Amino acid sequence: MNKGFYAIFEDDQKKLVMIRILTLFTLFFVLFSCKNNPTLDDFEEKNIDKEQKDTVKSTNFGIVIHGGAGTILKKNMSDSLEKAYQEVLEKAIRKGHEILAEGGSSLRAVTETINIMEDSPLFNAGKGAVFTHDETNELDASLMDGSNLNAGAVAGVTRIKNPINLALEVMLNSEHVMLYGKGAEEFAVTRNMELVDPSYFYSESRLRSLKKVIKKEQDELSSVHSASFEDPYSKDSKFGTVGCVALDQYGNLAAGTSTGGMTNKRFNRIGDAPIIGAGTYANNATCAISATGWGEFFIRSVVAHDISALMEYKGLTLSEAAEEVIQRKVPALGGDGGVVGIDREGNVTMEFNTAGMYRAHMNSEGTLNIGIYKK
Amino acid sequence: MNKGFYAIFEDDQKKLVMIRILTLFTLFFVLFSCKNNPTLDDFEEKNIDKEQKDTVKSTNFGIVIHGGAGTILKKNMSDSLEKAYQEVLEKAIRKGHEILAEGGSSLRAVTETINIMEDSPLFNAGKGAVFTHDETNELDASLMDGSNLNAGAVAGVTRIKNPINLALEVMLNSEHVMLYGKGAEEFAVTRNMELVDPSYFYSESRLRSLKKVIKKEQDELSSVHSASFEDPYSKDSKFGTVGCVALDQYGNLAAGTSTGGMTNKRFNRIGDAPIIGAGTYANNATCAISATGWGEFFIRSVVAHDISALMEYKGLTLSEAAEEVIQRKVPALGGDGGVVGIDREGNVTMEFNTAGMYRAHMNSEGTLNIGIYKK
Numbered sequence: 002m003n004k005g006f007y008a009i010f011e012d013d014q015k016k017l018v019m020i021r022i023l024t025l026f027t028l029f030f031v032l033f034s035c036k037n038n039p040t041l042d043d044f045e046e047k048n049i050d051k052e053q054k055d056t057v058k059s060t061n062f063g064i065v066i067h068g069g070a071g072t073i074l075k076k077n078m079s080d081s082l083e084k085a086y087q088e089v090l091e092k093a094i095r096k097g098h099e100i101l102a103e104g105g106s107s108l109r110a111v112t113e114t115i116n117i118m119e120d121s122p123l124f125n126a127g128k129g130a131v132f133t134h135d136e137t138n139e140l141d142a143s144l145m146d147g148s149n150l151n152a153g154a155v156a157g158v159t160r161i162k163n164p165i166n167l168a169l170e171v172m173l174n175s176e177h178v179m180l181y182g183k184g185a186e187e188f189a190v191t192r193n194m195e196l197v198d199p200s201y202f203y204s205e206s207r208l209r210s211l212k213k214v215i216k217k218e219q220d221e222l223s224s225v226h227s228a229s230f231e232d233p234y235s236k237d238s239k240f241g242t243v244g245c246v247a248l249d250q251y252g253n254l255a256a257g258t259s260t261g262g263m264t265n266k267r268f269n270r271i272g273d274a275p276i277i278g279a280g281t282y283a284n285n286a287t288c289a290i291s292a293t294g295w296g297e298f299f300i301r302s303v304v305a306h307d308i309s310a311l312m313e314y315k316g317l318t319l320s321e322a323a324e325e326v327i328q329r330k331v332p333a334l335g336g337d338g339g340v341v342g343i344d345r346e347g348n349v350t351m352e353f354n355t356a357g358m359y360r361a362h363m364n365s366e367g368t369l370n371i372g373i374y375k376k
Numbered sequence: 377m378n379k380g381f382y383a384i385f386e387d388d389q390k391k392l393v394m395i396r397i398l399t400l401f402t403l404f405f406v407l408f409s410c411k412n413n414p415t416l417d418d419f420e421e422k423n424i425d426k427e428q429k430d431t432v433k434s435t436n437f438g439i440v441i442h443g444g445a446g447t448i449l450k451k452n453m454s455d456s457l458e459k460a461y462q463e464v465l466e467k468a469i470r471k472g473h474e475i476l477a478e479g480g481s482s483l484r485a486v487t488e489t490i491n492i493m494e495d496s497p498l499f500n501a502g503k504g505a506v507f508t509h510d511e512t513n514e515l516d517a518s519l520m521d522g523s524n525l526n527a528g529a530v531a532g533v534t535r536i537k538n539p540i541n542l543a544l545e546v547m548l549n550s551e552h553v554m555l556y557g558k559g560a561e562e563f564a565v566t567r568n569m570e571l572v573d574p575s576y577f578y579s580e581s582r583l584r585s586l587k588k589v590i591k592k593e594q595d596e597l598s599s600v601h602s603a604s605f606e607d608p609y610s611k612d613s614k615f616g617t618v619g620c621v622a623l624d625q626y627g628n629l630a631a632g633t634s635t636g637g638m639t640n641k642r643f644n645r646i647g648d649a650p651i652i653g654a655g656t657y658a659n660n661a662t663c664a665i666s667a668t669g670w671g672e673f674f675i676r677s678v679v680a681h682d683i684s685a686l687m688e689y690k691g692l693t694l695s696e697a698a699e700e701v702i703q704r705k706v707p708a709l710g711g712d713g714g715v716v717g718i719d720r721e722g723n724v725t726m727e728f729n730t731a732g733m734y735r736a737h738m739n740s741e742g743t744l745n746i747g748i749y750k751k
Contacts, residue, residue, distance in 0.1 A: 150676045150709060156646070157556055177645045178672045181532055181556055184644025269559025270552045271531070278653040278678035297553045301525045303653035303681040310685035334525060 061347030064097045064247040070339035071239025073357030090361045093117035098363040107247035107255035115165040118243040125241025130261025132211040138202035141275040144168040147254030147283035154275040157182040160196040214265040244291025256289035272296025278306035287312040294338015319344040323352040436722030439472045439622040440737045445714035446614025448732030465736045468492035473738040482622040482630035490540045493618040500616025505636025507586040513577035516650040519543040522629030522658035529650040532557040535571040540634045589640040619666025631664035647671025653681035662687040669713015694719040698727040
């Protein structure tokens with residue numbers, strides 16, 4: 002044996018060590034990559050303490066939803082249409098309530114509840130989204146987690162079946178909060194989300210609404226473009242956004258909002274629904290809010306965050322804060338609409354300054370409360 | 377003469393009356409149309425009482441600007457580069473100060489001051505906008521009028537030389553607050569605004585920054601996309617947004633922000649600059665704020681509105697409120713950046729939690745205060 006042999010032996014050992022290091026590095030990388038692509042399951046795994054899950058059963062969890070506010074009048078509503086709205090509202094809120102009752106997160110409850118309203122043609126969100134001036138559908142949505150102030154939002158997407166799910170993906174799996182249009186859809190593809198054909202959103206009744214609004218615009222001989230909030234099913238006009246807020250058994254708040262925006266909108270207009278602070282806000286320190294209204298006024302009033310700030314800094318209750326903003330501040334600018342909200346104690350608000358708001362609330366005892374018109 | 381003659385006479389009179397009514401209607405329509413297309417001149421005409429203009433000279437008007445915050449270090453800065461920054465900051469703020477001193481509105485001062493920074497290649501806004509991942513430039517801007525909470529914002533525009541001017545047009549001449557990309561540009565065309573060729577924003581140094589960020593991303597063997605805040609002129613990384621807040625002689629506050637966003641950004645990401653409440657907020661009851669920072673954290677913290685709310689509801693001074701948000705709340709989430717602000721008494725803040733922030737302030741006496749690094 003000469004020195005050369007030992008050298009070879011040493012080299013082999015080095016190789017082995019190198020291989021081991023590389024294997025470890027690869028394993029670490031794979032693990033690390035997985036951790037960087039969390040799903041809602043991973044989120045719950047990480048955020049819900051299992052022991053806590055089995056022992057702590059807070060009695061004050063709850064969920065509130067809205068399906069839009071506006072001049073919703075009993076006289077314009079057939080019994081069958083009213084029943085149809087009530088059925089979807091009940092189906093949606095029962096879904097979220099079931100998730101909460103079984104110990105799921107408020108984030109999941111909000112997302113899956115909104116999915117049911119997005120999949121219904123009755124509401125101006127997802128399947129029932131209204132048409133833009135160019136006969137396309139541009140959808141907006143946002144979502145916020147009150148436990149860590151994480152948020153996700155998308156605006157102007159045209160091929161996403163459930164925009165709230167993409168907002169969730171943006172929140173959990175991107176470094177960003179807000180993505181727009183084609184870019185947001187490219188991101189969806191990287192997350193293996195299915196894109197739907199834009200024709201998925203086609204609806205004859207919504208198209209009739211668009212043509213009605215355009216005709217009205219022409220009849221008024223106005224050079225000023227005007228988008229509108231037409232209801233294709235009745236003589237009402239309404240802000241048809243859908244939204245949900247929830248408090249889970251672990252004291253975590255979440256809020257989400259999804260919309261098709263205004264009928265006849267142009268210029269890639271963005272409303273309040275995808276704006277964190279305006280249409281959606283959640284903070285465990287205060288409340289979770291989802292708004293539905295004339296978006297421009299809700300952006301200028303930073304509605305959702307203002308309600309939270311009135312609670313946090315001025316000591317108002319959720320009801321007082323919502324009333325202050327919806328009954329005084331927004332109307333003072335000339336705007337109208339409403340909000341649903343829930344606070345960390347499970348107190349809720351369903352405040353609106355219009356003739357009606359599709360809404361429902363379920364508390365931890367399972368008491369269901371559905372409303373459409375002003376009481 | 378028979379009855380027929382009188383009938384003709386009567387018909388002629390009817391015609392005359394009809395012609396008069398039509399003429400009046402046309403005049404009214406023309407006047408009405410003009411009123412519906414206000415310019416900044418019309419805005420000042422309407423909002424500034426001329427007698428007030430001649431008599432009331434408030435002594436506490438003022439203006440504050442920023443040109444981005446970040447790890448801006450003296451050791452990475454050549455004397456000539458430092459001087460170049462100081463010169464643009466001084467030119468910009470002197471322009472706004474002159475407008476205010478001559479009795480112009482805070483809205484005009486903010487817009488025209490920002491124009492000077494947008495036209496400089498040194499700042500990440502307008503001419504100096506950074507590149508997206510696809511080697512394009514997507515610009516965002518927003519503007520708010522504290523006297524009536526009117527606001528305008530554009531995001532993702534690629535052919536607008538001065539995005540803050542388009543935000544102003546959206547505010548004054550559309551029914552909307554926020555427009556995106558191509559739609560916003562279509563609106564600009566209806567307002568007779570000139571579109572520039574996207575090559576206007578081409579800059580070799582910004583492209584080098586993009587390539588550097590992409591290389592770094594590849595070197596890190598990371599599958600996770602990462603946008604960044606690279607400074608092409610030094611070794612620093614910074615949030616290169618520009619912004620301005622002003623109080624005019626009539627007690628009206630205004631705020632504006634303009635940016636090119638993050639180098640290597642993808643998916644049509646929208647940051648905080650065009651979000652009312654996050655990057656920009658103005659309210660005569662409290663203050664005017666323009667932010668520059670890691671947009672995602674500033675959106676989640678609703679930074680600009682939170683500072684206003686801390687003043688309005690908790691009684692904090694502007695400085696205390698800005699310190700609370702920038703030194704405690706934003707860093708608690710992991711974010712960094714800064715704000716400039718001015719309140720209704722002319723008190724100002726230039727708060728940042730980074731190594732530096734390009735900034736300048738001028739009060740009604742004309743005292744100029746320019747800064748780059750932390751004191």
